[in-house]
Amino acid sequence: MSTPLSKNFEPQSVESIWYQHWMDKGYFNSTPDERKPFTIVIPPPNVTGVLHMGHTLNETVQDVLVRKARMSGFNACWVPGSDHASIATEAKVVQFLEKEKGISKQQLSRDTFLKHAFEWKEKYGGIIYHQIKKLGCSVDWSRTTFTMDDHYYEAVIKVFVDLYNKGMIYRGARMINWDPQAKTALSDEEVEYKTIQGKLYYVKYKVVDESGQTTGEGNTDNDYIVIATQRPETIMGDTAICVNPNDARYAFLKGKKIIVPLVNREVPVIFDEYVDPAFGTGALKVTPAHDINDYNLGLKHNLPIVDTLNDDGTLSTAAKVFVGIDRFEARKKIIEKLAAEGSLIKEEVYETRLGFSQRTNAVVEPRISTQWFLKMKNLAGKALEAVASGEVKIHPEERFIATYKYWLENVKDWCISRQLWWGQRIPAWYDEKGNLFVAETKEEAVHQWLMVNGQPGGNNSLQLTQDEDVLDTWFSSWLWPMEVFNGITKPGNPDINYYYPTSVLVTGQDIIFFWVARMIMAGMEYKNVAPFKDVYFTGMVRDKQGRKMSKSLGNSPDLLELIDRFGADAVRFGILISAPAGNDLLFDDSSCDQGRSFNNKLWNALKLVKMWEERQDTSASQIHTKNFAVQWFENRLKEVKTQVEDQYQNFKLSEALKTIYSLIWDDFCSWYLEWVKPAFEQNISHEVYTKTIGFFSELVALLHPFMPFITEEIYHQLKDRKDGDDLAVLQLESFNKGQTQATPSIDIDSLVLGAQLKEVITSLRDARNKNQIKPKEIIQLYVQTQNKTAYKTIEPLLLKQVNAATLAITEDAVPNTITVVVGKDKFYIEAEKKVDTAAQRNQLEKDLEHLKGFLISVEKKLGNERFIQNAKAEVIALEQKKKKDAEEKIKTIEESLALL
């Protein structure tokens, strides 16, 4: 006999042991074989980050799917890894170096900085892997990939060069989003818009005629016009004033010039219907260098561009005033100055949307800059087609297909260069004249140069300098499902051929454009096959009050601490139980509490069953009486398994978990175990014991994908298992093997009788309760029924469950008893306590009223000629049966009432 079981389940003591065991056995490692593959690539978290609750949900969902597939005969492969996250990581490293070592990035060479960054990554980058282990994720650690691994780096460069050679990548000056804190360009997707309260400043601009003379004599209206702006600090970059050609108020401006305040630059008036006469004063200052709309206007009207900002957000020398002062500080100073000059007419509070950098939270500046871009039109078309044709299925479908399509149909070219060091450096080299050579290596670039220019004359060695910029992180992550299997660097290798396309992608809906759509693009471009068949979007994890979880609010629980408190299984349960696909979920510790209680329930059921191990009776006498419980549960188990299978197919994981939870707690613990439980110090039949161990094993197997640790532990506690007989790799017959399988034969009669037994027990217990019969008091029971054989089968169970000594069949009412009507059957409870007829009458009348109301509604339906004409035959038959049943029940109750 093993050591006695602890009072409650202690997750800490078993979790690490089982995880180590699974690893030692190599259960999570996968190599191609003759089985069907089931592949998932983890959405690589930021290497320096920690897992938040959103990750926890995603990882748990993936583990459930992978474990389920592994138990269903698939060759399951889940690839872990992490992302170098260029902006976020570089920002952290810079901050670290400044704070801890007092070194600024400017002091360091590129190589030294990268050395520091890699050191930092080694030191802090392991936390997420540790967390993934603690959570119990069955990933193949031998396949761990980092987006800056050598082969991965090579793949990114290869793809860049390839797309460049295909003419899909180009370099040019465009208006981009600039992050003045990280001092880098951003893609459109990296800008988050927030509504904030700003101000609209009304500023006077002087009007002059062609000769530069003021038009009026004094304070006449035509001396100046008033322009409303939110950004007075960009006034120095104004190169035109624009009004609507249909705006009569400004018709007088034709042929006039405007003097820009502060810098006294003379600029033209342009007329364009773009301007909304109703907004502000109807006159717009045009600053092509610092606003995307102004930029487009500038292109159309051929305006010069005056860039008044430096890359750190301070005013440049081109601004002429307040040079070197930060943009927001400059705004204040400019307002003061304009006010002092009398040019500021008024200020107005104004709500506006401002772009913020997703990573640094700095206010983004639209800015013209020379960057690298990827043409998206072709790629987007293919990605659109992959979803439209059903090659990729999105779950939940309705909600995301429209967004996906809209984005792809309207996508602009992708700015892929970043002014950072941490990332894949753009493989472009420039010669002294600025000619460009794109190649995978410098040698190759030199070779290209020589092909064009011939050998350099004399002793001049050839000077080629590499582009300083790195690539957007997402330009590497979009290759993830391919390059984790070396699909780009070694195309056609056995792994990529076997594992690609992957089975499911599980991720948050917030990165549908950043990542999901782009992975589909890359997959279509390089494999001509989408990288996954299904995409499962999880919702956003919010706190109890529905707020986003964020560091600043401090409402995001620490995963390791949660696991410490509740155990990994309970945390997995807690996050999954209330996470319907695609819906946001409100996470609260209490759901982990529920998970912990469930652990305990399982544990206590184990303790109960273990007590029987030594108390088996091999003689046949006991078997018969307990047979119905076994028969019923066997069928109930089959029924629920098919239900769960169906829920898996539809990605309804939280429902599947609920179904299993209720099967174990209610059907198994509350009913089945109570039914087969021997009386105090009595033995249990060997057959029933063996069956029970079997059922329990099947239950923990069913639950294992959701709660791997406790189920593995119980599986082994139940019985000595052979080496290698572990739940993690148990093959379940009833789970399908990737094909549809006939539903197992279920004995409906047992299920019906079981349901009836439950109903009778509940009703009788209720009657005991309402009549205040003490739980310990033993009662005598009589039943008046048409179905005597059924009661023979269930009699022993019934007696035990309602604490009755006898069940007698009777043809007539039994006087001085409590009457309980269950369906068409009447029960009479004989107890010591005097019968309270008033209470009984009350109860029966209540039931009667309900039934009569119900009958009326059914009769109304059946009395409707059009219903009879139009409804399907089955529906009519059903209504007639409902009517008959109701009438019989009413009769039964009325009879009972008459006798009271």
Next chain:
RNA sequence: GGGAGCAUAGCUCAGCUGGUUUAGAGCAUCUGCCUUACAAGCAGAGGGUCCGCGGUUCGAACCCGUGUGCUCCCA
């Protein structure tokens, strides 16, 4: 401003192609039990104008229209 989604018990949600009951579950609440697996438990119970209005239909939580409120995405 454009688009999408949601609204069912105190809370979180199920409710599939309209008909299985005048709507279900979990949590919370109330009542009674320390019954030798479990008080982190057991046995019961109560609780709903299915957001308002209109329509389609023999029949609507479900389909259509409209109003209101909330959420998300895009500009």
